[in-house]
Amino acid sequence: MTKVAPLRILLWHVHGSWTESFVRGGHRCYLPLLAEGGPWGRGLSGREWPSAEEVPVEELKDLDIDVVILQRPEEVHLAARWLHRRPGKEVPAVYVEHNTPREHAATTRHPLADRADIRLVHVTHFNDLMWDSGLAPTVVVPHGIPDPGERYTGELPHGVALINEPARRGRITGSDLLPAFADIAPVDLYGIGSEDLDGRHPALRPGGDLRSRELHAEAARRRVYLHTARWTSLGLSLLEAMHLGMPVVALATTEAVLAVPSDAGAVSTDVDALAKAYRELIHEPDFAVLAGKSAREYALSHYGLDAFLERWDTLLAEVIA
Template sequence: MRILAWHVHAAWMTSFVQGPHEYYVPVLPDRSADGKGRAQTYDWPDTVREITPEELRTTDLDVVLLQRPCEVELFARWAGRALGRHGVPAVYVEHNTPRGDVADWQHPLAARADVPIVHVTEFNRTVWDNGIAPAFVIEHGVPDYGYGYVGDDDSLVAAINEPVRRWRVAGTDLVARVTQQVPVSVYGMGTAELPARIPGLAGVDDLSQAELHERMGRHFGYLHPYRWTSLGLSLIEAMMLGLPVLAIGATAAYEAVPPEAGLVSTAPDRLIETAQRWRRDPAEARARGQAGRAHALRQFGLARFLDDWDGLLKEVCR
C-alpha cells in the first residue's frame, strides 16, 4: 500500500514504518510541525519518502493515516482531494487522552462514520466519546532492541519530553518528590530547563534513540510518573530493554505492567520504598526487569503490531 502519514510521534512512527508498504511523509522547507519529514534521530527504512504539498497533488495514495484534527483540512488543501467515503480512504490514530471537562470528551472525528478511529489503548477508547465513528484498538508495538540492562547507575531514569511545560500532566512534580529520597535522571526534549526548577536533578536532551536506550540500560530502574497519557512508549521500551519499572497507577499502566515486572501504584511513597529496596537488592531488580522484558515481547511485539495494522488498513482500503 501507499500510505501518507505525517511525522507526529517519531517513536510510534518508527514501529509503524517497519511494514512492507511505501510511506509518504509530508515535508516543508522549515521542517515545522506540519512537515517534519523523515526523523533525524530514529532509524527509518528507505521505504519512507518525503513528499512536498505540491507533489501530494499528483501522487496516488491508497490510504491516509491521520493523527491530528488539522490534518483533515491540510490534506484537502494540499492534495485537492477529499477523505473517507467520497475520497481517499483514511483512518485516524488517537495517541492522546482527552483534555478538558469529562462531559466534553467528544472526539474531533466523532461525527464521521467513514473514518475509523484507532486508539492505542483500551483506556483511550473507553474515555473518548467516539460518536458514530467506528472505534478500534491497536496496542503499541516496539522493535526488540535486545536486552540492554546493566543497572550500574545508582539512579532511576525517566523519559519525559517538555517536563517543565507538562509539569503535572507528565508527573514532573512527582519526580521532584522521588528525588528527595532516590536519585533520578530525566531524558527528553526540553530537559535542560529542569535543574532550575528541581535543583540537583540531571536532565539530558537531544539523544538519538540508540544513545537513549544505551543510557537507560545503565540505570537500576525506570520511573513512569505520568498522570494523564495514553501509554508512553518509553515505558514499553524500558521493559523491552530489561529495566524493572515503577509507574503511577493511571490510565493504562495497570494493564501494561504485570506485577512481576515492577510496581504500579497511585502512592508515590510505595514507589519510593520499592526503589530503595531495589538499590539494596540488585538481584531482585534484575529479575523484575527480565520478567518485564518477557511480558513486553509477548504483548508489545512488533510482528503483532504490524499484523494488526495490515488487517485494518486492508479493510479500510476495501
C-alpha cells in the same frame, strides 16, 4: 496472519517513535514536504526510513494513494486539498488518536465524532474508553516497538526518568513527584528541556536530550525506570525500558495498569508505596534483575513490533476493501 499487498500511504511525521514502527510494515509511505517545513510539511525530518519518502505537496495529487493515515484534525482538510480527494469519501482513511482527551476526562468529544466514514484508531484501550467518539467507528491497535535488546545492567544505583518538557508539563508528567524518589536515590532525568528542573533537588540530575541508541545505553545502566505520568496515553519510553529489561516503578494511571505487570516492579497510585518499592529495587539488585526480566518478557509478548504490524495490516485490509 493477514497478508496485504504493499500499499501507497499518505502519512505525516507527527510522533517519531510511533512512525518508526509503522514504516516498517512493508508499505510505501509518502510524507508531505513544504519548502518552509513546519508541522504540516516536515517530511522525513532527517530520519532514514527506506520505505518512506518525502513528497512536495504540489506533487501529491499525482500519486495514486491507497489510504490516508490522519493524526490531527487539520490533516483531513489538508489531505483533501493536496490529493484532490476527500478522506473517507473519495480515498480510504483512518485517524490515529495518540492522546488522552483534554481538558476533561470522559466528557471530551473527539474531533471526528461526527464522522462515520473514517475509522478512529485508538492506541490504547484507555483512550478508547475515555474519548467520546460519537458516530466514529473505533478500533484499538496497541503500540508495538522494535526490540532494542536486553541491555539492562543496573550497575548504577540510580533511578531514571524520560520526560520531555518536565517543567512546563509538571503535573501532567508527574515531574513534581520526582523529588520523593530522589530523596532515596539519585534520579537521572532525560528528555527535551530536562535541564529546566536543574536545582529543584540535589539528587535530581538532568541529563539532556539523547538520541535513542545513546538513551537506551544510558537508561539501561540505571537500576530502576520511573514512570510518573498522571495523564498520558502510554509513553513509548516506558515500553522501551521494559524491552531493555528494566524494572519499573509506575503510577497506576491511564494504560500503565495494563502495560506493567505486578512482578515487573511496582504500580500504584500511592506514592509512598512506590517510594518503598523504589528503595527495595535500588538496594536489592538481584531482585531488580528478576523484575526487569519479567518486564521484558511481558513487553515482548504484548508490545512487540510483529504483532503491531500484523494488526495494522488487518485493519488496512478492512479499510480498503
